[in-house]
Amino acid sequence: MSKWKIYTPDGVRDILFDECYAKREMENRIRNTFRSYGYYEIETPTIEFFDVFSSEIEHFPQESMVKFFDQKGRILVLRPDITVPVARITATKNRDVQLPIKYSYIGNVFRFNEVGGGRQNEFTQAGVEMLGDYSSESDAEIIAVAINTLKSAGLENFQIDIGQVEFFKGLAEEAGFSNEDVDRISKLIDRKDFVGVEEIVNRYKMSSELRELILKLPGLFGSIEVIEKFKKATKNVRSLAALENIEEVIGILGDYGFSKYISVDLGMLKGLNYDTGIIFRGFTHGVGFPILSGGRYDSLTSSFGKDCPATGFSLGINMLMTAFENTQMSSEKPSVDSLICYKKCNRKSAIEIAEALRRQALNIETFMLIEEIEQGIDYAVSKQIGGVVFIQDNGKITIHDIVKNTINETSYDELINN
Amino acid sequence: MRYLTIALSKGRLTDMSIELFEAIGIDCTELKSSTRKLILSDEKNKIKFFLAKPADVPTYVEYGAADIGIVGKDTLLEEGRNVYEVLDLGFAACKMALAGPAELQGKIDELNIKRVGTKYPNIARNYFEKNRRESVEIIKLNGSVELAPLVGLSEVIVDLVESGRTLKENGLVVLDTIADISARMVVNRVSMKMENERIQKIIDGVREQLVARR
Numbered sequence: 001m002s003k004w005k006i007y008t009p010d011g012v013r014d015i016l017f018d019e020c021y022a023k024r025e026m027e028n029r030i031r032n033t034f035r036s037y038g039y040y041e042i043e044t045p046t047i048e049f050f051d052v053f054s055s056e057i058e059h060f061p062q063e064s065m066v067k068f069f070d071q072k073g074r075i076l077v078l079r080p081d082i083t084v085p086v087a088r089i090t091a092t093k094n095r096d097v098q099l100p101i102k103y104s105y106i107g108n109v110f111r112f113n114e115v116g117g118g119r120q121n122e123f124t125q126a127g128v129e130m131l132g133d134y135s136s137e138s139d140a141e142i143i144a145v146a147i148n149t150l151k152s153a154g155l156e157n158f159q160i161d162i163g164q165v166e167f168f169k170g171l172a173e174e175a176g177f178s179n180e181d182v183d184r185i186s187k188l189i190d191r192k193d194f195v196g197v198e199e200i201v202n203r204y205k206m207s208s209e210l211r212e213l214i215l216k217l218p219g220l221f222g223s224i225e226v227i228e229k230f231k232k233a234t235k236n237v238r239s240l241a242a243l244e245n246i247e248e249v250i251g252i253l254g255d256y257g258f259s260k261y262i263s264v265d266l267g268m269l270k271g272l273n274y275d276t277g278i279i280f281r282g283f284t285h286g287v288g289f290p291i292l293s294g295g296r297y298d299s300l301t302s303s304f305g306k307d308c309p310a311t312g313f314s315l316g317i318n319m320l321m322t323a324f325e326n327t328q329m330s331s332e333k334p335s336v337d338s339l340i341c342y343k344k345c346n347r348k349s350a351i352e353i354a355e356a357l358r359r360q361a362l363n364i365e366t367f368m369l370i371e372e373i374e375q376g377i378d379y380a381v382s383k384q385i386g387g388v389v390f391i392q393d394n395g396k397i398t399i400h401d402i403v404k405n406t407i408n409e410t411s412y413d414e415l416i417n418n
Numbered sequence: 419m420r421y422l423t424i425a426l427s428k429g430r431l432t433d434m435s436i437e438l439f440e441a442i443g444i445d446c447t448e449l450k451s452s453t454r455k456l457i458l459s460d461e462k463n464k465i466k467f468f469l470a471k472p473a474d475v476p477t478y479v480e481y482g483a484a485d486i487g488i489v490g491k492d493t494l495l496e497e498g499r500n501v502y503e504v505l506d507l508g509f510a511a512c513k514m515a516l517a518g519p520a521e522l523q524g525k526i527d528e529l530n531i532k533r534v535g536t537k538y539p540n541i542a543r544n545y546f547e548k549n550r551r552e553s554v555e556i557i558k559l560n561g562s563v564e565l566a567p568l569v570g571l572s573e574v575i576v577d578l579v580e581s582g583r584t585l586k587e588n589g590l591v592v593l594d595t596i597a598d599i600s601a602r603m604v605v606n607r608v609s610m611k612m613e614n615e616r617i618q619k620i621i622d623g624v625r626e627q628l629v630a631r632r
Contacts, residue, residue, distance in 0.1 A: 117481035159611055192610075193503040222614065263611065283608040285420070288482020290608065 011113060011121025022331035023124070023321060026153050027106050030126045030315070033152045037145050039104035039128040044085035046108070050075035053084055055303040056273070066110045066121075078110035082125060083312060084300070090131045091304035099132025099308070106317075118287050118322035127294075127314030131301065134309045136245055139278040139296060140252035146282060146292055146313045147258050153320055154329065158284040158291070160261050161221070163268035164246045165275045165295075170238030171214055175206045185214075186269040192218040209233065221265035224250055230266070242277075249278055274300065278311070286326030291319045336383065337362040341376035342391040343369050349412070350391040356416050377402065389415065419464045422609075422616055425484035427472035427493070431601050434509045435488040442623035476501055476604060485609035485617065491599045492578055496538045502610050504621050505603035508628060514541060514596040517585055518567055518574035526574065526593055535559050535566030535575045542576040545596050564588050 008014065015023060031041065050067060053060050066078040079085060082105045094101055106126040113119045128145055130138050143160060150158050168189065172182045181200055188196035194215070201214055213233050220226055227243050227250075234240065246264065253262055270279055270293070279295030294313025301308040324331050338357065342350035347368070354364045365385065367376045373390050380388045380402055388400040397415060399408050426435050426449075436446045448458040449467050459466045470478060472489055476499035479487040487501070492514055494503065522529070532554045536542045539556045546554040557572050564584055566572040578599060579585060579592060603624065610617055 117483075161611055191501070191503050192605075195506045196503075221611075263614075265611075283611050285612055288480060288606050288608055 009121075011115045013120065018331075018333050019321070021334040022324075023317060025332045026317060026320065027124070027126065029152045029154075030149050030317075031104070031106060033145065033149045034104035034126075034128055037102070037128070037141070037148075039102040039130075039145070041104045041106070042086070042089070043107065044079065044082055044089070044105070046078060047076050048079050048085060050077045052088055053077060053080060055300075060111070064111050064113070066112065079107075080111045081109050081314070082107055082127060083129060083297070083314065086129045086131070086312075087297075087300045087310065088304050090308055090310075091301045091306035094131075095306050100138065101131045102128065103131070103312075104128045118289060118316070118319040120318055123319075124317040125314045126317055127312060129310060129312030131308050131310045133311070134298070136248040137252060138311055139245070140249045140256075142294060142311050142313055143249065143253060143262075143278075143280055144256045144258060146280070146294060146315070147253075147256075147261050149315060150282060150284075150292070150320075154331075155284055155320070155323070158261065158282055159263055160280055160282050161263050161265045161268060162246060162249065162278060162280045163265045164242040164278055165269060165272065166242035166245070166277060167239045167266050168217065168269055169272070170236040170240075170242060171210065171217070171234070173238065174210055174236050175201075175204055175214060177204065183272065186272050189217045189267045190269040192267060194218055218267045220267050222263060224259075224262070224264055226264045226266065246278065270295070280313070282315070284323045284327075286323040287319055289316075289319060291316055291323060335363065336365050336385045338364055338387045338389050339376060339380045339383075339385045340364060340366045340389045340391065341369050341373060342366070346391045346393065349395070353389070353391065353397075353412065353415060373400070420613070421459070421464050421466045422486065422613060422620075423466045423468070423484045425475045425478045425487040425489075426467060426469050427475050427487075427489050427601075428469040429472060431472070431488055431490065431510055432469065434507075434601065438507065438624055438627060441627050442620065444620075473497060479604050479606050482606045482608055485606050485613060486620065487604045488601060489604060491597065491602050492538065492541070494602060494604065495541045495544075495597060498540060499604075500607065501604040502607055503602050504605050504610075505624060505628075507601040507603060507624070509601050511598070511600040512578050512580040513592075514538070514576065514599050515579045515592045516545070516574055516576055516594040516596060517564075517579065517590050517592050519589060520591045522574065522593060523591060529573060532574065533557055533572040535563050535572035536577060537561070537563055538576055541596065545576065549596075564590060 053065065060080045065080050068076050070076055086103050090101060106124065108122055109125050110122050113121055115121060128142065130142060147160060168186060177185060185197060185200045197218060198215055201211055220230065227247055231240065231243050250262055253259060268279060274297050275295050276298040277296030281290040282292035283290055292313055292315040296311040298309040300310060340350050340354045350366060354366050357364045367379060369375055376388055377400060386403050388402065390398045390400060392398065395412060397410050397412065399410055426432055436449055440446050444463055444465055445460040457466055457468045472493045475487040475489040476494055476497040478484040479501045480499040490510060534542050534554050535557045537559055539558045542556050546552055559566060563575045563577045566575055567590060568588060574593065576596065582592065585591060605617055
């Protein structure tokens, strides 16, 4: 009956003291970065209707969502992301709000993933979304927020890879690929599978320049010069507009002073139905998966009944934590400043002192001794608390410094005012 | 400098991979010696190697435990891992095929119940669902797949076909080709970006070797 009692389900886990502390600190720094750009935080329900996530445009595969029923038999899911709920809010509750609307969120999302390497079935996403702005300025701002978010989290060595799906879409249109082949070839390009791309291209008749360009797409990544090179290689209006957009965005990021974090990948293609312009991913050492991902999704809100351009990004906090762990970067740890020990008869003055010190923003634990002071010192050592304050009879107070191994006598006033 | 880690498939791809890496100036002496060490290195180029079961190579690369991997296209198709597939190395070439008794030639669509014996359940399922748009019963086997139709375990099989001799000797024929298979070089998505220069140098070097040998 209680076979599973002592286990946690696949892909979810307990996050204990040090890790939880580091995570909250990281979340706070990320939250402050979001606020500093004017992206205000919202909370959306953990539970949503299945239909919210099963629109034509952004389909989370059915099998990747955690599903159950409400009392009326309707299908519910644990939210697999927060971007889609933001689109829902924009098209419904916020439909008459002055645009652009800037959202931010930090919350847990749920997907049946393959677990490992930082991936979990329940994980924390932090992200921002800007709804109602078409411009390259907003594309660039979102990437700038992403870069500053990583910096504020304490990461220095990372890279943001920028692509533009319209570049590919223009070429695909010109080549006259069938819908199925567009889908297939985009996946192959994204995998940088030159062989597979060539196989499909060979089935179509097209100009030799176009053929050449599509075959090169998987390798079209690296520094910004990639763009300049390919501006000359095509006359496709849609593709050229994409290159201009990406060039402008990179120019603006230069104004932010962020050029060193930027690279370009025109062969990066994620969800063709969902992405409508700039897309980007963030990488760092120590994790094999992108730590953040974002881009433009102008057609998502229309599935909720309002046309509204949109761009945003989300970051996997757990993934970021894994990067810190694997590269041995130190993270903050929780700490208690002092342990106040007392015997039952001195409880009142011990509590008074503890509360006074806590009001001074110190972290204080109290410990009622049943045996001698060694009992409290043992506990302090095990919890790595550096100082023990022993409240004794007749107002006598001693401070035991565990690191220096000294004992000093002090008074109530000295302790509170110092 | 950070070590680059290369995962090689243990088995028939090993020697050919080693030879290719040596040709581009990577020191594989440690790799060729019959040591029991699991991880071997070229200290000069800061490269580590390890040998893994072929089916595990895409996993190591996807998770970033290895930056580069050498593995057969069959394994890549079966494992469906999210990696960059940057080079077709050309060697160990063969086909993934649907095979069965000769009398089924041109008649597979008429069969009502199809049981498929295979070592590659994912490839078989994908092929039937996506290419033929039908549901089938997949029977996972671990070897001598040709046996299955002979003893009535399945109607057809999905398997690698090299020369076709085994099939022929057992009265089976290729009913459809599913994919061309050969050894591939795969790269982790993050490594490709974070260590682009060094990895690109290896890719370019290997590519030149392959062109020179053609």
